[in-house]
Amino acid sequence: MTKVWVYADVSPTGASPAALELLTKARTIGDEVAAVALGPGSTASAAGLGEYGAQTVYASDDAVFDEHPGQPAAHVLTGLVADHLPDLILFATSYDSRDVAGRLQAKLRSTLMSNATDVAGPDEASTEIQGGTKVVAVELGGFEPKLVLMRPKSVQAEPSGGTARVVVVEADVPDELKKVTRVERHEEESTGPKLEDAKVVLAGGRGLKEPSNFKLLDELAGAIGDAAVGASRAAVDAGWVPYSYQIGQTGKTVKPEVYIAVGISGAIQHAVGMKGSKRIVAINKDADAPIFQLADLGIVGDLFSIIPHLTEEIAKRRA
Amino acid sequence: MQIAALCKWVPNPQGVQEIGPDNFVVRSGVEGALDPGDEFGLEAALQIAEANGGEVTVVSMGPEDAVVAVQRGLAMGAAKGVLVTDDSLRGADVLVTAQVLAAALRRGSYDVVIGGVESTDGYTGTLPVTVAELLDLPSLTFAKKVEVSGTTARIDRQTESGYDVVESSLPAVITVTAGANEPRYPNLKGIMQAKQKPLERLTVADLGLGADDVESTQAVTSMRDAAAKAGGEIIEAGDDTAARIADLLAEAKVI
Numbered sequence: 001m002t003k004v005w006v007y008a009d010v011s012p013t014g015a016s017p018a019a020l021e022l023l024t025k026a027r028t029i030g031d032e033v034a035a036v037a038l039g040p041g042s043t044a045s046a047a048g049l050g051e052y053g054a055q056t057v058y059a060s061d062d063a064v065f066d067e068h069p070g071q072p073a074a075h076v077l078t079g080l081v082a083d084h085l086p087d088l089i090l091f092a093t094s095y096d097s098r099d100v101a102g103r104l105q106a107k108l109r110s111t112l113m114s115n116a117t118d119v120a121g122p123d124e125a126s127t128e129i130q131g132g133t134k135v136v137a138v139e140l141g142g143f144e145p146k147l148v149l150m151r152p153k154s155v156q157a158e159p160s161g162g163t164a165r166v167v168v169v170e171a172d173v174p175d176e177l178k179k180v181t182r183v184e185r186h187e188e189e190s191t192g193p194k195l196e197d198a199k200v201v202l203a204g205g206r207g208l209k210e211p212s213n214f215k216l217l218d219e220l221a222g223a224i225g226d227a228a229v230g231a232s233r234a235a236v237d238a239g240w241v242p243y244s245y246q247i248g249q250t251g252k253t254v255k256p257e258v259y260i261a262v263g264i265s266g267a268i269q270h271a272v273g274m275k276g277s278k279r280i281v282a283i284n285k286d287a288d289a290p291i292f293q294l295a296d297l298g299i300v301g302d303l304f305s306i307i308p309h310l311t312e313e314i315a316k317r318r319a
Numbered sequence: 320m321q322i323a324a325l326c327k328w329v330p331n332p333q334g335v336q337e338i339g340p341d342n343f344v345v346r347s348g349v350e351g352a353l354d355p356g357d358e359f360g361l362e363a364a365l366q367i368a369e370a371n372g373g374e375v376t377v378v379s380m381g382p383e384d385a386v387v388a389v390q391r392g393l394a395m396g397a398a399k400g401v402l403v404t405d406d407s408l409r410g411a412d413v414l415v416t417a418q419v420l421a422a423a424l425r426r427g428s429y430d431v432v433i434g435g436v437e438s439t440d441g442y443t444g445t446l447p448v449t450v451a452e453l454l455d456l457p458s459l460t461f462a463k464k465v466e467v468s469g470t471t472a473r474i475d476r477q478t479e480s481g482y483d484v485v486e487s488s489l490p491a492v493i494t495v496t497a498g499a500n501e502p503r504y505p506n507l508k509g510i511m512q513a514k515q516k517p518l519e520r521l522t523v524a525d526l527g528l529g530a531d532d533v534e535s536t537q538a539v540t541s542m543r544d545a546a547a548k549a550g551g552e553i554i555e556a557g558d559d560t561a562a563r564i565a566d567l568l569a570e571a572k573v574i
């Protein structure tokens with residue numbers, strides 16, 4: 001009997017898409033599949049989690065998990081692990097889940113693998129290295145439960161049509177674990193779709209030369225419609241755009257219908273986050289840029305001339 | 320105020336890490352440097368020390384060559400360094416590394432422990448919180464802005480859709496995202512002074528850890544090439560370039 005759990009990120013609007021991907025994977029390896037959802041929206045998300053394969057959802061709607069991120073969730077999850085002894089827990093590579101998984105590892109002294117692209121069972125997972133050119137299988141030793149953080153979009157979420165039994169969990173959190181408090185929330189103004197959801201991703205790199213030139217990509221995204229703007233690590237490290245734009249090994253994974261890399265050389269760190277895109281267009285003035293090896297259509301030329309023309313061309317076709 | 324900055328030496332941070340026959344990243348006889356991601360943590364640490372008074376200690380685990388990374392931190396302005404080097408740590412996984420760093424940090428008394436978000440070679444992205452839990456400390460993670468004053472720390476924490484303002488009492492562990500600040504470039508004076516600053520070298524035994532504490536729980540069992548991509552078409556830009564890209568977008572049914 002293999003017990004596989006999914007630590008599900010939830011909000012009042014429901015379970016995260018990543019949680020449904022993890023449950024789809026969990027069904028293929030576990031005889032028993034459960035989800036743990038902590039924080040406002042958890043019990044309301046249980047039906048959705050059940051539909052993707054959770055037979056049981058351990059849920060608490062308590063605001064403590066939202067007000068004091070990190071330690072309370074790790075504490076309650078540790079208690080659930082002690083009570084039910086799962087063999088494997090899958091986590092999404094989200095900001096909150098990474099914190100909970102890291103703390104859980106210290107409490108349980110279990111192995112923790114990050115960036116997994118596939119999980120064969122509690123004892124084996126795989127990941128891609130060297131820009132996704134090599135796949136390595138990793139044996140997970142030590143105590144159960146094994147902890148695995150999966151890269152987003154490694155699995156296509158598919159419903160199982162199941163229903164979950166909801167087990168309400170007591171949020172018994174000592175005060176000394178409430179030292180961290182979320183005091184404000186800020187949503188960044190975004191007019192278009194999210195980077196992970198957009199049909200077209202336009203990613204800018206050092207070749208844009210100045211932060212203000214990202215507006216060329218914004219204008220193109222506006223002309224296309226269902227398009228979002230991202231960036232290479234080099235552009236983020238330079239402070240041109242926030243970390244939330246970053247696509248790559250450190251950063252987001254995107255798999256759009258069309259990916260357009262603009263002034264990105266295509267360092268191996270970048271490739272990991274975008275090579276699963278259906279069609280890849282690369283625009284770079286350097287014919288030797290590694291990005292061209294990934295491109296379906298590679299254009300050697302001046303982005304400052306090509307991008308405005310493309311924006312115009314699309315606007316013309318749309319008219 | 321005492322601040323520890325967690326720093327990692329990584330081989331060839333801008334390129335591809337070579338994998339040896341034992342399936343470990345090759346870390347000896349290769350060019351390496353301070354992980355570029357850690358420079359943001361170091362810069363944040365130095366700014367906190369400047370604003371509040373106090374000093375920064377660079378804390379690192381790595382092979383002999385890792386002294387380069389520690390010295391870079393000292394040249395940027397840290398007061399002293401701690402480097403844990405031990406043959407038994409070769410191929411250490413994230414839990415082993417966290418236990419070693421936690422043990423090294425317990426020898427000091429730090430108000431703030433700062434790290435990058437994830438390393439450029441292993442990119443596990445969980446180590447600082449594991450250290451925090453081992454030290455029983457709160458953590459403020461994914462900071463794109465850090466303010467420390469008196470006994471509290473306040474950060475702007477990156478979220479999927481914006482940022483949250485999150486606060487904690489000190490002592491605490493803080494992780495800083497790339498681009499959160501502009502890491503200073505060491506000047507000649509800093510580089511010269513770095514050589515005179517105290518650098519403590521420790522082994523696993525010095526930290527009071529046993530063989531069980533440094534045993535990794537992960538091993539690479541196989542490695543294969545990922546499916547290669549079929550070659551695409553590479554063209555020089557011309558008058559019809561915009562039309563070609565627009566055609567591709569139309570084929571993909573996105574315009």
